[in-house]
Amino acid sequence: MDFLTGIGSVLEPMHLLLLVGGVIIGLIFGTIPGLSGITAVALLVPFSYVLGAEAAIIMMIGVYVATSTAGSLAGSLFNMPGDVMGAATARDGYPLTLQGQAGRAISMDITASAVGGLIGTLLLVMIAPQFLRIALRFGPPEFFALAILGMTSVASLAMGSLVKALLAGTFGLLMATVGLDPVSGAVRFVFGVQPLQGGIDFIPAIIGFFAVAEIFHALYYGTGSGGYTKEDIKKVPRFALPSLADLKWTWKTMIRASLIGNFIGMLPGAGSTVAAFLGYGTEVQISKDKSKFGKGEIRGVVAPESANNAAAAGSMVPLLTLGIPGGAVTAIMLGVFILNGLRPGPLLFRDAPEIASSVFGALFMASVVVLITGLLLVRVLLRLLTIPFEIFSTMVLVFAVIGTFAIFNRPIDLWIMLVCGVLGFFAKQYEFPVSALVLGLVLGDIAEIGLVNGLNVTRGSWSVFFTRPFTTGTMGIAFVLLLLPVFFAIRRKRNAETDEPVSEQLI
């Protein structure tokens, strides 16, 4: 595993071309509200058969890094972010636009993202080997504890209802039990549908939950078209370059937010959205003049952008060293590794060190490419917002259907995608976090194997999950995370900031 070797690998013409292609796809999908980076990465899975694991992962990293940046462009301009994490940036980015400083907001947005990505990658290169040493000692109880930590952190840190997040996570875990039991081989919950014995693969499910559900949502509310005009786009300069004064004023913020984001990204389940809001919140808290935030403070744009891009790099730590994905995108990447006969975890660094190096190199180079293409192509990207809903929704659905079929050539996956699209629509309608549902589906097997094998070894003694140092610590953190929303709800009530009872704040 060598960082410079990874850079060298990514600079090979074919890999570089795929990385740039991935970045452009990511910028497109990230900019258009409703088309998330998750959808883009999921739709690229069939290409991994032709490209191979290394090239496919490089391309996907390009998409991942670019969507983390592009999600906030429309947020800063129109207060309608392409994804939720862009909402933190819009708090100050949009007021800047209203003050006639759209170019400033956009240029710092892209620059901070790139800096966050670069710092995050360097931290990843330093931290991953340390994680690897610990990971080699892990047994089933540790993996179960990590799965529980992932589930509790996605439930606790997700904005909204704790009960709904836990319900969504439980439902996701239950979905993962469909098909053959990974321990005993028993058939579970197939309801007479034989093809379901193969289980519910999470990639068709993710395409349903994100791409199909988003189109259903737009159909239901008739909000597909953004109604943006070319005049709206012209507010942004053709080439958005940051000023030296802004860079001087915000460099400390970028470093601080990157460190926070990277740490949050390493927590399974926490993700870039939490990182963005935590990066923003921290900057507000430590600022001498908090009143500037929300009114067009440039540090309010920089902090969430650096944090969410650093989180994207951080999320690679549990994926590469433990084989545990922290969110939907890393889950899809895990799927690509497995489809190509590789298993992320300590053995990946022994059996295929060039892949791990390429991940590091791709993350670093993707940030550089995003910086260059973002600053130069910003107005072209924003023109995408004028594409009619009729065209892109049709394209997305056709691509979703073919992309889903192409992964395993199984018609059952198409039905799974459709059902998950409906479930995703209702989840969004009633504010159940889809991220918790997906994480449950992804971590289901890991959690079950960890729990059942752990209990089998100890002949049913649960103490194994609470006596080993790592499991005790992990379970402790999970428990604290679970109690945090309740604690904050009670504190808010005591401070009389709201008249709502605690029960009201938990649903």
Place this chain on the structure above:
Amino acid sequence: MSEQRTGRDGTDLDAGPPPGRFGRKKQEIVVAAVMLLGFLYLRIRLVEHVRGRRGAAYLDPDFWPGLLLNAGIVLALVYLVLAVIRARRPDPDLPAVPRKPVADAALAEEEDHHHDVALSGNPVALALGFLLLFGYIWGMTRIGFVPSTLLFSAGFLAFVGERRWYVITGFPVVLLGLMLYVFTRLLVVPLPRGRGFFVELSTYFY
């Protein structure tokens, strides 16, 4: 920037969904009840839905699903109780819910919870969209990828409001060509060919 943006059907995008007859709080109770019943049903009939040898290992194959279903029942019960408590509380007298910009909504989401407004949209559009996609998936294995994609693309374009005939006829052909090139030439994916006559038709394309 235009101050007011409109959707493709002319609705104000910055306005929230209109109030429905069946309030949001009641809908939440129904959702909680459905989830509770679903988990209860699966828990009671667990043995029927898990087919495998029991007693062969220390833990049976229904141990983990049983654990999850128990957790689901407890959580759904909590959700139901909280939903009922909330429904019984009087509402602040607020007329309509202006939809917040996403940025505000994400930070101050709980404010929306105070309003008993049904998230009503256009269920007919949703149902038709679902049926079109259902038909596409169902038809693909019967009439093959080429005819089903052409029919779906043209139908969906028309359904979502496209009225220009050259777009409705031309775009599906371009899209199909692109998909065929990418998936049959680049990725060599065996796309569905359909049955009977459609198998022969499909062989002309891939």
